[in-house]
């Protein structure tokens with residue numbers, strides 16, 4: 001039996017370093033279910049994360065497809081790195097296959113910032129989406145299509161720190177909101193010069209800690225806006241690494 005697009009219900013899951021969020025979307029990205037979340041387990045091994053996902057979605061009813069945003073580098077559904085969950089336990093883990101077997105529906109997995117990018121970007125020109133959370137997520141899109149994923153989070157930004165260490169959640173706690181905001185301003189200036197984006201979107205749980213007015217070419221978004229990217233994971237056919 002084929003499912004018409006009106007019957008499609010896409011379970012969209014955003015695995016974060018601190019929380020795992022989920023909802024069910026229609027093919028246009030409209031939420032059919034309240035957005036829900038649970039804490040990311042510690043240690044965040046594949047088995048523990050999968051069991052939290054199963055707990056989180058157990059009352060979500062029917063869904064026909066599953067989209068997952070994962071906080072690391074993913075190729076063809078297989079996790080390569082998971083800097084904030086533990087690369088050792090995740091490297092080589094076929095998340096799309098394992099979750100597919102458990103949830104009994106087809107699963108697509110991409111980097112978490114890439115999924116947010118699909119949910120947030122307008123589809124016009126070169127757009128960059130960054131997420132401020134446990135780690136620093138980045139996505140680049142041209143006319144709504146994802147460009148190859150780069151782990152900018154792990155590029156050095158100061159003498160001895162990568163972006164994750166410079167503006168990630170731990171840095172925010174250690175440096176304080178004021179200093180962290182100064183760093184964010186510096187990072188935005190770097191991104192503007194390096195990527196020449198037409199528009200920048202700032203999402204992630206810590207985006208609400210920004211204490212300055214962003215430029216006209218920048219929009220502040222939320223994780224809830226980003227999770228809608230789960231719908232585009234199934235309608236956008238220009239996904240190079242699915």
Ligand code: BGC
Pocket residue numbers: 016017070071072073083084111112113131133134135136137138151153154164
């Ligand atoms: C990871 C990225 C991820 C970001 C946000 C970084 O540590 O390397 O892949 O997108 O955190 O979760």
